Amino acid sequence: MIKVNQLDAGYGPIQVLYEVDLVADAQQITVIVGPNGSGKSTLLKSIMGSTTVYSGSVTYKGRDITARPKHQVANMGIAYLPQVESVFAKLTVKENLIMAGHALEREEFEARQEEVMGLFPFLKERLKAKATTFSGGERQMLAMAMALLRKPEVIMLDEPITHLDPKITSQVVDKIIELRDGLNLTVLLVEQNVKTALEISDKAYLLASGRTMYEGPSQELLENPELGRMYLGIG
Amino acid sequence: MLPTYVSGAIIYSNLLMLLSIGFTFAYLTAKVPNFAHGGNAAIGIYVTFTLVRIMELDPYWAILFAFPICGLTSALIYKGVIQALKRRGAGLISLSIATIAAQMMIFASVNIYADYMRGQAGAYARVFLFRNEDFEWLGLPGVLLVSTLLAVSIITVLHLMLTKTKFGIATRATVENADLAGTLGIDTELISLVSWFITGGLAGVAGTLLPLWFQSTPYTGSLILMSVFSASVVGGMSSIYGAMVGGYVIGLTEVLGTSFLSDQLGSWVLSYRPLIPLIAMFIILVRVPEGLAGIAGKIDLSRIRESASSLSTFARRRRGDRDA
Numbered sequence A: 001m002i003k004v005n006q007l008d009a010g011y012g013p014i015q016v017l018y019e020v021d022l023v024a025d026a027q028q029i030t031v032i033v034g035p036n037g038s039g040k041s042t043l044l045k046s047i048m049g050s051t052t053v054y055s056g057s058v059t060y061k062g063r064d065i066t067a068r069p070k071h072q073v074a075n076m077g078i079a080y081l082p083q084v085e086s087v088f089a090k091l092t093v094k095e096n097l098i099m100a101g102h103a104l105e106r107e108e109f110e111a112r113q114e115e116v117m118g119l120f121p122f123l124k125e126r127l128k129a130k131a132t133t134f135s136g137g138e139r140q141m142l143a144m145a146m147a148l149l150r151k152p153e154v155i156m157l158d159e160p161i162t163h164l165d166p167k168i169t170s171q172v173v174d175k176i177i178e179l180r181d182g183l184n185l186t187v188l189l190v191e192q193n194v195k196t197a198l199e200i201s202d203k204a205y206l207l208a209s210g211r212t213m214y215e216g217p218s219q220e221l222l223e224n225p226e227l228g229r230m231y232l233g234i235g
Numbered sequence B: 001m002l003p004t005y006v007s008g009a010i011i012y013s014n015l016l017m018l019l020s021i022g023f024t025f026a027y028l029t030a031k032v033p034n035f036a037h038g039g040n041a042a043i044g045i046y047v048t049f050t051l052v053r054i055m056e057l058d059p060y061w062a063i064l065f066a067f068p069i070c071g072l073t074s075a076l077i078y079k080g081v082i083q084a085l086k087r088r089g090a091g092l093i094s095l096s097i098a099t100i101a102a103q104m105m106i107f108a109s110v111n112i113y114a115d116y117m118r119g120q121a122g123a124y125a126r127v128f129l130f131r132n133e134d135f136e137w138l139g140l141p142g143v144l145l146v147s148t149l150l151a152v153s154i155i156t157v158l159h160l161m162l163t164k165t166k167f168g169i170a171t172r173a174t175v176e177n178a179d180l181a182g183t184l185g186i187d188t189e190l191i192s193l194v195s196w197f198i199t200g201g202l203a204g205v206a207g208t209l210l211p212l213w214f215q216s217t218p219y220t221g222s223l224i225l226m227s228v229f230s231a232s233v234v235g236g237m238s239s240i241y242g243a244m245v246g247g248y249v250i251g252l253t254e255v256l257g258t259s260f261l262s263d264q265l266g267s268w269v270l271s272y273r274p275l276i277p278l279i280a281m282f283i284i285l286v287r288v289p290e291g292l293a294g295i296a297g298k299i300d301l302s303r304i305r306e307s308a309s310s311l312s313t314f315a316r317r318r319r320g321d322r323d324a
Helices: A041-047 A070-075 A093-098 A108-121 A122-124 A136-149 A165-181 A194-200 A218-222 A227-231 B004-030 B038-053 B061-088 B092-121 B140-163 B166-176 B176-183 B190-212 B222-237 B241-263 B267-272 B276-288 B293-299 B299-321
Strands: A002-011 A015-026 A027-032 A054-062 A077-079 A156-157 A186-190 A203-208 A211-217
Touching: A002 B241, A015 A027, A015 A041, A015 A054, A015 A203, A015 B267, A027 A041, A027 A165, A027 A194, A041 A054, A041 A077, A041 A122, A041 A156, A041 A186, A070 A077, A070 B061, A070 B176, A077 A136, A093 A108, A093 B166, A108 A122, A108 A136, A122 A136, A122 B222, A136 A156, A136 A165, A165 A186, A165 A194, A186 B241, A194 A218, A203 A218, A203 B038, A203 B276, A211 A218, A227 B004, B004 B061, B004 B140, B004 B166, B004 B190, B004 B222, B004 B241, B038 B061, B038 B092, B038 B190, B038 B222, B061 B092, B140 B166, B140 B190, B140 B241, B166 B176, B166 B190, B176 B190, B190 B222, B222 B276, B222 B293, B241 B276, B241 B293
Parallel strands: A027 A186, A027 A203, A077 A156, A156 A186
Antiparallel strands: A002 A015, A002 A054, A203 A211
C-alpha cells in the first residue's frame, strides 16, 4: 500500500535517512523501531511530505507522492498522528473534529462524528471542552478520533503510547489493534515501547543511524537477542 | 457635543484598533510582522483623496474601493515576497526586512502618485484634510460615528468568522499548529493568503477614514506604523482580542496623553507625539511582559465560576434562614 524506495531525506542540509526501504502492506500493522535519533519519526514525516527528500521515492497505491504538500497527501487517505501536539489544544473537541472533517458535507460529517463517538464514547460528553483540559491519553484518543473521522486507508502513529501510564496504554493499544482488525486499516506505527509494539504488529523495521538494520516479521525481531540487545534494550 | 480632542482620541483609537487587529492577525498566520501594513493604510488614504478631489464623490465610498485594493496589495506581498522567500528557506529576520522593503516600495509609489496628481490633475496631494467634506449628526462628526460603527461591526464579523465558520476555525487551527493543520488536509498557505487579504483590506479601510479627521500626507502610513506596532505588542501579539484592547489603550494614551502634556508643558510636546505610544508600550511591558492578552489568559474562568456558584449557594442559604 505504501512503498518507500531507497529514500534519502532530512531537514534542509541535515540528512537523517540513508537509502531506506519500507513496504507497509494493506490491513497490517507495520512497526518501525530503533534507538533515539535513528530517523523513525523522520520516515513518517517524509511520507507526509514534511521533510527534504534528496533522492528515492514514496508511493501510495502505486502513485508517486514523494515530497507532495502534506495537505495533498492527507487528502489522498493517509492520516498522521504526530508524536506531540496531535490535537489543537486551544480548540474545543467539536472544533477539532470539524477540522478533521473540514472537507466533508455537513450531513456526512454528522454521520461520521456519530461513528467515532461510538468508538470513543467519552468524547460525546465533552464536545464543548477545550482539548487543553485533556490528559495525554485522552488527547491520543481524540487524535485517533480525528484521524478516523476522515476514513483514511492508512493511519500513521508516531509514539502513541510512549508517555502514557500503563492503564491508559492498554486502552490505546486495544484501539490500535481495533484499527487493523475492526476497521481494516493499514497501520504504520513508530514506537519506543518496543516489546508492546512488536507483540501487536505483523511486520517490523529496525532503523539505526538512519539506515535499515532489520526488515521482517515482528515475532522474529522480538526473538532475536542480538539485535534486541544492540539496538532496542530487550533480549 | 464632545470636546475636539475627545472626538479625535476616539476616532484615532477606532482606526488604530482596526490596524492593530490586522497587524496581529497577519503576524499570527504567517509568523512574520508585516511592516508594509502602514503602506496599505497610505493607499487607503489616497483612495479617499482620489474619490473626493478627482471624482468628487462622498469620502465614504472609499471604504468599498480601498478594501479590495489594499487586500490585493497585501495578498501580493504575501504571495510574492513572504511565500517565495519562505520556500527559499528565509528566516524571520530576512522576512521582516523584506516587508520593510515592501513598505518602502508602497511609500515610493504613493509619493509618485501624489506628485502625479498635482502635475496632471492639478490637485495638491501632499498635505490634505477633509473635515469639511464630512457630515455631522447631532453635533457629532460623521467620522466619529462611522469609525465606531465600523470598528464594532468588523470586530463582530471577525469574531463570528473565527468561531462559527469552517474557514475561521481552520484559521485558528493554522495559527496554533500549521503542521498539524496541514496533516489534516487543510491548505495552510491558502488560509494565510486569505488572512493577509483581509488584514490588508482592514488597513485600507482604516486609512480611508484618516483624512476625515487627521491631516494626511504620503508619510502618514509610515508614521502610524509605530503606534500600530506598539498597540499590537501591548495586546500581546497572540490574539486579535488583545490587539483590540491594545489599539484602544495606545490610541487613547497617545491622543489624550499628548493633549494633557502639551497643556502642562507647552506646545513643543506635540512634536514628540510618536514617542508616547513607545513609552506606553515600555511601561506596560515592564509590568506585563506577555501583553494584555497574557493577563486574560491567566484568568481562570473555572475558578471564577466556582466562586460565583459558592456565592449563590451562600446567598440562597441566607435567604432560606431569613425566611425561616
